[in-house]
Amino acid sequence: MKLRILGSNQTQVTFADGTQVFFSYNTPVACQTRSYDYFRTSTKWSATTTRHINKWFDGVIGKEQPQEYFDSICANL
Numbered sequence: 001m002k003l004r005i006l007g008s009n010q011t012q013v014t015f016a017d018g019t020q021v022f023f024s025y026n027t028p029v030a031c032q033t034r035s036y037d038y039f040r041t042s043t044k045w046s047a048t049t050t051r052h053i054n055k056w057f058d059g060v061i062g063k064e065q066p067q068e069y070f071d072s073i074c075a076n077l
Contacts, residue, residue, distance in 0.1 A: 010052050013074070021073055022056045024049040028070035030056060038062035041070055 002014040011023040018034035029041045030053050040053050040062040053062075 006056070009048075010056070012056070019073070021070065022053065024052040028074045029053055029067075030062060031070060031073060039065045039069065041065065041067050043067040 001016065004012045004014070006012055006022075009025045013021045013023070015021075020032045021028050022030040024045065027045070027049070029043075029045065029049060030039065032038050038057060038060050040057070042064040043066070044050075
């Protein structure tokens with residue numbers, strides 16, 4: 001597992017299998033799987049978190065998943 005701070009209140013965790021999870025503040029809100037599929041939370045957090053996700057995606061459109069999906073990915077951290 002590799003932790004990378006991307007900016008103020010923005011962190012990325014990369015797992016050994018290549019999955020990347022993006023955190024806004026302390027919440028996992030987006031990910032890129034090892035097959036290069038992008039997912040974003042369907043939960044509507046703050047405007048700042050939405051900006052963080054959009055910046056991390058850099059123009060890629062991610063499929064929405066419930067917040068529980070991201071919570072389960074990170075359950076073993």
